[in-house]
Amino acid sequence: xxxxxxxxxxxxxxxxxxxxxxxxxxxxxxxxxxxxxxxxxxxxxxxxxxxxxxxxxxxxxxxxxxxxxxxxxxxxxxxxxxxxxxxxxxxxxxxxxxxxxxxxxxxxxxxxxx
Amino acid sequence: xxxxxxxxxxxxxxxxxxxxxxxxxxxxxxxxxxxxxxxxxxxxxxxxxxxxxxxxxxxxxxxxxxxxxxxxxxxxxxxxxxxxxxxxxxxxxxxxxxxxxxxxxxxxxxxxxxxxxxxxxxxxxxxxxxxxxxxxxxxxxxxxxxxxxxxxxxxxxxxxxxxxxxxxxxxxxxxxxxxxxxxxxxxxxxxxxxxxxxxxxxxxxxxxxxxxxxxxxxxxxxxxxxxxxxxxxxxxxxxxxxxxxxxxxxxxxxxxxxxxxxxxxxxxxxxxxxxxxxxxxxxxxxxxxxxxxxxxxxxxxxxxxxxxxxxxxxxxxxxxxxxxxxxxxxxxxxxxxxxxxxxxxxxxxxxxxxxxxxxxxxxxxxxxxxxxxxxxxxxxxxxxxxxxxxxxxxxxxxxxxxxxxxxxxxxxxxxxxxxxxxxxxxxxxxxxxxxxxxxxxxxxxxxxxxxxxxxxxxxxxxxxxxxxxxxxxxxxxxxxxxxxxxxxxxxxxxxxxxxxxxxxxxxxxxxxxxxxxxxxxxxxxxxxxxxxxxxxxxxxxxxxxxxxxxxxxxxxxxxxxxxxxxxxxxxxxxxxxxxxxxxxxxxxxxxxxxxxxxxxxxxxxxxxxxxxxxxxxxxxxxxxxxxxxxxxxxxxxxxxxxxxxxxxxxxxxxxxxxxxxxxxxxxxxxxxxxxxxxxxxxxxxxxxxxxxxxxxxxxxxxxxxxxxxxxxxxxxxxxxxxxxxxxxxxxxxxxxxxxxxxxxxxxxxxxxxxxxxxxxxxxxxxxxxxxxxxxxxxxxxxxxxxxxxxxxxxxxxxxxxxxxxxxxxxxxxxxxxxxxxxxxxxxxxxxxxxxxxxxxxxxxxxxxxxxxxxxxxxxxxxxxxxxxxxxxxxxxxxxx
Numbered sequence: 006x007x008x009x010x011x012x013x014x015x016x017x018x019x020x021x022x023x024x025x026x027x028x029x030x031x032x033x034x035x036x037x038x039x040x041x042x043x044x045x046x047x048x049x050x051x052x053x054x055x056x057x058x059x060x061x062x063x064x065x066x067x068x069x070x071x072x073x074x075x076x077x078x079x080x081x082x083x084x085x086x087x088x089x090x091x092x093x094x095x096x097x098x099x100x101x102x103x104x105x106x107x108x109x110x111x112x113x114x115x116x117x118x119x
Numbered sequence: 120x121x122x123x124x125x126x127x128x129x130x131x132x133x134x135x136x137x138x139x140x141x142x143x144x145x146x147x148x149x150x151x152x153x154x155x156x157x158x159x160x161x162x163x164x165x166x167x168x169x170x171x172x173x174x175x176x177x178x179x180x181x182x183x184x185x186x187x188x189x190x191x192x193x194x195x196x197x198x199x200x201x202x203x204x205x206x207x208x209x210x211x212x213x214x215x216x217x218x219x220x221x222x223x224x225x226x227x228x229x230x231x232x233x234x235x236x237x238x239x240x241x242x243x244x245x246x247x248x249x250x251x252x253x254x255x256x257x258x259x260x261x262x263x264x265x266x267x268x269x270x271x272x273x274x275x276x277x278x279x280x281x282x283x284x285x286x287x288x289x290x291x292x293x294x295x296x297x298x299x300x301x302x303x304x305x306x307x308x309x310x311x312x313x314x315x316x317x318x319x320x321x322x323x324x325x326x327x328x329x330x331x332x333x334x335x336x337x338x339x340x341x342x343x344x345x346x347x348x349x350x351x352x353x354x355x356x357x358x359x360x361x362x363x364x365x366x367x368x369x370x371x372x373x374x375x376x377x378x379x380x381x382x383x384x385x386x387x388x389x390x391x392x393x394x395x396x397x398x399x400x401x402x403x404x405x406x407x408x409x410x411x412x413x414x415x416x417x418x419x420x421x422x423x424x425x426x427x428x429x430x431x432x433x434x435x436x437x438x439x440x441x442x443x444x445x446x447x448x449x450x451x452x453x454x455x456x457x458x459x460x461x462x463x464x465x466x467x468x469x470x471x472x473x474x475x476x477x478x479x480x481x482x483x484x485x486x487x488x489x490x491x492x493x494x495x496x497x498x499x500x501x502x503x504x505x506x507x508x509x510x511x512x513x514x515x516x517x518x519x520x521x522x523x524x525x526x527x528x529x530x531x532x533x534x535x536x537x538x539x540x541x542x543x544x545x546x547x548x549x550x551x552x553x554x555x556x557x558x559x560x561x562x563x564x565x566x567x568x569x570x571x572x573x574x575x576x577x578x579x580x581x582x583x584x585x586x587x588x589x590x591x592x593x594x595x596x597x598x599x600x601x602x603x604x605x606x607x608x609x610x611x612x613x614x615x616x617x618x619x620x621x622x623x624x625x626x627x628x629x630x631x632x633x634x635x636x637x638x639x640x641x642x643x644x645x646x647x648x649x650x651x652x653x654x655x656x657x658x659x660x661x662x663x664x665x666x667x668x669x670x671x672x673x674x675x676x677x678x679x680x681x682x683x684x685x686x687x688x689x690x691x692x693x694x695x696x697x698x699x700x701x702x703x704x705x706x707x708x709x710x711x712x713x714x715x716x717x718x719x720x721x722x723x724x725x726x727x728x729x730x731x732x733x734x735x736x737x738x739x740x741x742x743x744x745x746x747x748x749x750x751x752x753x754x755x756x757x758x759x760x761x762x763x764x765x766x767x768x769x770x771x772x773x774x775x776x777x778x779x780x781x782x783x784x785x786x787x788x789x790x791x792x793x794x795x796x797x798x799x800x801x802x803x804x805x806x807x808x809x810x811x812x813x814x815x816x817x818x819x820x821x822x823x824x825x826x827x828x829x830x831x832x833x834x835x836x837x838x839x840x841x842x843x844x845x846x847x848x849x850x851x852x853x854x855x856x857x858x859x860x861x862x863x864x865x866x867x868x869x870x871x872x873x874x875x876x877x878x879x880x881x882x883x884x885x886x887x888x889x890x891x892x893x894x895x896x897x898x899x900x901x902x903x904x905x906x907x908x909x910x911x912x913x914x915x916x917x918x919x920x921x922x923x924x925x926x927x928x929x930x931x932x933x934x935x936x937x938x939x940x941x942x943x944x945x946x947x948x949x950x951x952x953x954x955x956x957x958x959x960x961x962x963x964x965x966x967x968x969x970x971x972x973x974x975x976x977x978x979x980x981x982x983x984x985x986x987x988x989x990x991x992x993x994x995x996x997x998x999x
Contacts, residue, residue: 053174077149
């Protein structure tokens with residue numbers, strides 16, 4: 006909890022959420038938990054960002070939601086990826102990788118000896 | 120029901136959001152507990168981290184709105200951009216829609232003001248007109264005698280208040296020039312009946328209605344402002360009506376008008392004080408008082424009618440001579456006032472609705488054409504992942520923008536149209552001054568444009584979204600992607616337009632033919648070069664019949680002495696312009712069989728030269744002459760229709776008739792000395808009824824119409840009449856100066872109005888339908904450019920191509936006519952009652968309309984067909 010809260014760009018959060026949901030349908034709490042686990046506690050998504058993102062993605066038709074019984078026996082809203090959502094995610098991941106490669110290339114460029 | 124659904128869904132959305140977030144919170148708490156915290160601590164930490172349920176909810180709501188607003192705005196921006204890129208299409212669609220909406224809104228503003236808006240009286244739904252009918256004589260609705268009214272008012276228990284009214288004109292001499300004022304002659308209860316308060320002073324009390332009460336008058340606000348400079352001290356002062364002083368006791372606001380709903384300057388006087396109707400109070404016979412009653416709250420119309428039946432039976436039993444066969448009926452005041460214009464207005468509204476329908480069909484056709492040429496664009500968008508809904512929404516957005524533009528333009532047209540209509544409306548139309556484009560009418564226009572956008576937008580949008588992705592993409596360009604269903608839809612729309620246009624054209628054609636017949640019907644008298652003017656004598660100064668005769672003799676002598684004005688006469692009433700005086704009469708030696716089965720004829724009092732000046736032919740016997748004066752034996756001249764009706768197979772000459780008019784002359788025997796030609800005295804559209812004429816000298820009146828046949832100018836004749844009248848009495852106003860042709864024309868104002876409007880709508884329909892055909896055929900031609908190129912290359916002649924395209928046009932046209940003719944036949948029955956001398960199933964009209972439509976449609980199809988013949992096979996084949 007002592008680590009700095011990371012505010013990341015909306016688009017990045019959307020991409021990460023899509024990716025997590027792509028691993029399997031899950032509800033909001035589980036998405037936040039998984040994001041935290043997979044990133045080794047790097048990303049701690051605040052509910053005030055997560056839920057708007059989920060609803061935005063749903064409105065755009067990238068996610069679809071369904072009310073189902075959760076592991077605890079309670080009804081929860083499960084999000085899953087649509088075909089359109091998968092395309093969107095793939096496009097964003099592709100862009101992200103290109104961005105990282107490009108940034109990496111620039112950063113790894115050998116510095117000239119003085 | 121849509122909005123209810125939305126409200127519920129919204130609250131459901133909210134509940135689900137709450138549930139979702141709560142689930143999250145509880146999971147979090149459970150996780151904290153599992154990690155070893157106490158329940159309280161777990162809850163506290165979870166809440167802290169969560170950061171407030173409401174705040175999260177708020178943020179979710181915000182994003183939801185943002186995305187939705189964003190898509191809508193994007194759709195609108197896109198729609199505007201695409202419309203701007205096709206200015207021709209946009210202009211035609213907006214203009215077509217504006218015409219439809221504008222015409223509908225204008226007509227609706229009239230319908231709303233006249234038919235729908237409640238009358239401008241308090242609780243106007245309780246107000247009823249109560250009248251008498253006599254079914255056995257075909258008398259459908261007349262007023263009351265004062266005595267019968269008084270008995271009804273006293274004996275019924277269903278009306279909380281009843282009042283009687285009549286109207287005529289009196290000469291007012293107060294300040295400045297003598298003038299004629301519209302006078303409502305009323306029983307004192309009138310103002311309390313309507314619940315109206317005066318602007319100043321008081322209303323009538325029942326004492327004002329008693330015989331011997333001092334004469335009092337209430338002024339209308341407009342008259343008070345116009346003629347008295349809004350003098351606040353007018354109350355208590357005296358004005359003179361027909362040379363008799365009346366004390367002004369009150370001023371009514373301009374908003375109150377009764378019974379003259381369209382007149383703005385008027386006065387009210389108690390019935391008992393009126394020189395004309397006051398004298399009729401003691402007589403039980405007669406039907407002249409218009410009675411209005413306010414139904415008590417909670418009393419049904421059926422209850423009231425039952426009570427009226429009982430009163431009617433009592434009247435017939437107690438006073439059989441005057442009341443046998445008469446019954447009492449009631450009708451809502453509004454219905455009574457608008458009665459005869461209702462059906463005409465509804466027909467116009469229906470007609471203009473059809474125009475809008477045609478306009479919508481046209482725009483739908485245009486949109487289909489566009490959707491087809493945009494099939495590729497749409498296919499690309501869909502391939503890129505746009506959902507079907509999204510495409511439909513975006514296309515609907517485009518039509519909504521079109522609809523909005525058309526609606527706004529239409530409202531402007533309506534403002535302009537209402538002004539034009541007001542100038543055109545016949546003054547006899549009730550409530551004409553209430554017609555305006557107000558909020559309600561504006562709401563109607565907006566609703567109409569919304570409905571219209573849905574009507575013309577939905578089909579093309581669905582079609583576009585359903586188009587086959589593969590074919591659209593494969594076939595390039597803007598020409599293809601047309602499925603045969605879509606062509607069928609377009610053809611159906613075009614044929615439907617023709618059918619609708621046919622309905623309108625037939626209705627308009629029938630009215631036009633009927634109007635032409637009406638214009639050419641002979642009224643039975645000459646109208647050319649005849650000028651009329653009304654003179655009314657104040658009865659308190661000219662109180663005896665001798666004075667009336669003396670006045671008319673002197674005036675006629677003076678006018679006839681003028682060069683060019685020899686052909687002049689006096690008559691009361693004048694046919695068509697003055698209405699009729701329908702009187703019962705008896706034939707001496709041949710009494711009517713039973714009480715109440717009276718013989719009736721229209722009564723006219725004329726000076727000897729009347730027949731000659733009016734060109735009414737003498738059929739047998741003689742006209743009146745200078746010797747038919749009061750001292751000589753009484754005589755009468757009857758019309759041919761009267762001779763046929765009441766003297767079948769007899770010679771009426773020498774027979775004697777009696778009738779009870781004017782008052783005092785009751786029972787005098789008049790010998791029939793001549794028979795003259797028939798005259799349409801009520802209206803041009805009404806067949807001439809029985810008429811009897813008496814010499815003015817033997818049946819004088821305190822006023823009448825002076826008619827002069829002269830080749831001089833109307834203004835010259837009018838000035839001469841005015842001059843001579845003032846020579847006889849400097850206080851007499853001359854009113855109603857008009858050429859008889861103009862007066863006759865004015866009597867047709869209502870017919871002219873509806874014929875003109877229906878004709879206008881039919882013309883609009885014809886043009887729109889022609890555009891529709893043109894659109895479909897040109898589209899079909901451009902789509903088949905390739906095919907035609909091949910045909911030409913294979914040796915088809917230009918004539919063959921032309922024939923091929925024209926055949927398509929004719930097929931559409933005949934399909935339209937086949938649907939249109941039965942519809943037109945059914946619809947023309949609706950205008951049947953407005954027709955004169957034309958059957959609603961008039962074959963000539965039907966044929967002409969069908970031929971005109973076919974010709975116009977063929978021409979509309981010929982233009983693209985000619986283009987098709989010019990197809991260069993090389994270009995056509997290379998093209999794509």
